[in-house]
Amino acid sequence: MRLGIAAAFLLAAPTAAPAAAEERAFAAALRDFRAVHRAETQKAGIVGSSFYLLRDGRTVAADHLGEQDAERHVPVDARTIYHWASITKTMTGIAIMQLRDRGLLTLDDPIVRYVPELRRVHNPFGDTGAITLRQLMSHSAGFAGPTWRWRDRDWQPFEPAGWDQLVAMLPYSEVQFRPGSRFSYSNPGIVYLGQVIERLSGEDFEVYVDKNILKPLGMHASYFDRTPPHLLPHRAHSYYIRDGKRVAAPFDADTGVTVSNGGLNAPMPDMARYLAFLLGDPARSAEYDLVLKRSSLEEMWRPQIPAGEDFTQGRMAETTQSGLSFFIDQAGPVRFVGHNGDQNGFRAYLSLCPDQKAGSLLAFNTETKGVENSPANRETAESRIALATGRLCEALAR
Numbered sequence: 001m002r003l004g005i006a007a008a009f010l011l012a013a014p015t016a017a018p019a020a021a022e023e024r025a026f027a028a029a030l031r032d033f034r035a036v037h038r039a040e041t042q043k044a045g046i047v048g049s050s051f052y053l054l055r056d057g058r059t060v061a062a063d064h065l066g067e068q069d070a071e072r073h074v075p076v077d078a079r080t081i082y083h084w085a086s087i088t089k090t091m092t093g094i095a096i097m098q099l100r101d102r103g104l105l106t107l108d109d110p111i112v113r114y115v116p117e118l119r120r121v122h123n124p125f126g127d128t129g130a131i132t133l134r135q136l137m138s139h140s141a142g143f144a145g146p147t148w149r150w151r152d153r154d155w156q157p158f159e160p161a162g163w164d165q166l167v168a169m170l171p172y173s174e175v176q177f178r179p180g181s182r183f184s185y186s187n188p189g190i191v192y193l194g195q196v197i198e199r200l201s202g203e204d205f206e207v208y209v210d211k212n213i214l215k216p217l218g219m220h221a222s223y224f225d226r227t228p229p230h231l232l233p234h235r236a237h238s239y240y241i242r243d244g245k246r247v248a249a250p251f252d253a254d255t256g257v258t259v260s261n262g263g264l265n266a267p268m269p270d271m272a273r274y275l276a277f278l279l280g281d282p283a284r285s286a287e288y289d290l291v292l293k294r295s296s297l298e299e300m301w302r303p304q305i306p307a308g309e310d311f312t313q314g315r316m317a318e319t320t321q322s323g324l325s326f327f328i329d330q331a332g333p334v335r336f337v338g339h340n341g342d343q344n345g346f347r348a349y350l351s352l353c354p355d356q357k358a359g360s361l362l363a364f365n366t367e368t369k370g371v372e373n374s375p376a377n378r379e380t381a382e383s384r385i386a387l388a389t390g391r392l393c394e395a396l397a398r
Helices: 020-044 088-101 116-120 133-137 163-172 187-201 205-214 229-234 256-262 268-279 282-289 294-300 381-388 390-396
Strands: 003-007 048-055 058-069 081-085 239-242 245-248 264-267 327-331 334-343 346-353 358-364
Touching: 020 048, 020 058, 020 381, 020 390, 048 268, 058 268, 081 334, 081 346, 088 133, 088 187, 088 205, 088 256, 088 294, 088 334, 116 163, 133 187, 163 187, 163 256, 187 205, 187 256, 205 256, 264 268, 268 346, 268 358, 282 294, 334 390, 346 381, 346 390, 358 381, 358 390, 381 390
Parallel strands: none
Antiparallel strands: 003 058, 048 058, 048 358, 081 264, 239 245, 327 334, 334 346, 346 358
């Protein structure tokens, strides 16, 4: 398997450098991570993967492994476009916070104020009008996990194409637990937030996010759903490993009306711009505040409800908390903030260590095992590699 290094490991300027011992520990942790990344991808038969590490606002490592297209043997490089799946949810949350900061909503508003069709859902626990935007953002509103549970043929759309399809099923849907009482990861809840964004802004979700997040951050090769023709040569194919064999997933799938839940596609350098914004930089605060002010972003990272019994997302552990469209975890002295994505053969991980001013991006175009809701079954090559990124931040925290 090919290993490409798109950016060398860089040390900070001497005036800003940590102690020499910490620097050596960090360099050793990076070497160890790279060895794990390469070994695990080879062993699992993962076709292609990329890893970026940011520190103090700069990309200090950028690694590319394998191929973006196994049939044509096109290598992964910095232009390769991955599908980021549920990491899209973090942008949906940021868009809601933007509208909140502009005075167009509050987080404790009932969802039915903006999406009245949801009154058709059966709620055995009381009034659906009591379900809030905050509960949807923290996955505590009581809605089911899958957006569309009836797809069982290859010829059927990858996801529902239009809102009217979901509306038709609302009378056959129910709230599964008392809203606000516990965590349960829900894709439909984020689709409903996408409707809020569209109805308050008067724009399609994709247009709104492009204008208010992607373009301001300089993410010019990022887009939603179908790939524009000029970017098709860089679009990664995706695969599943099933019973030891590689199976191709549908190429360039369209997430339809669920775009706010998981429609983002982007190359690693664009996602590095997004990660740098999340980490923050006082020298760029005026620019970043145009997207979302720092206090609002950090508000999204405050724990809302325990999520440690669910093992489908991120660095899930007994300590994991759900924030507002982000997950928060603690490992010793290190606070982790992030989200992962898993769809159509792609897996992706976004992880921040805000207190260490560091973060990582990890993307795969191969899924080695289906996600199952238990700590034992969540173990895959991808998840082991993702967990190994935490040791980079732990080295900085010593």
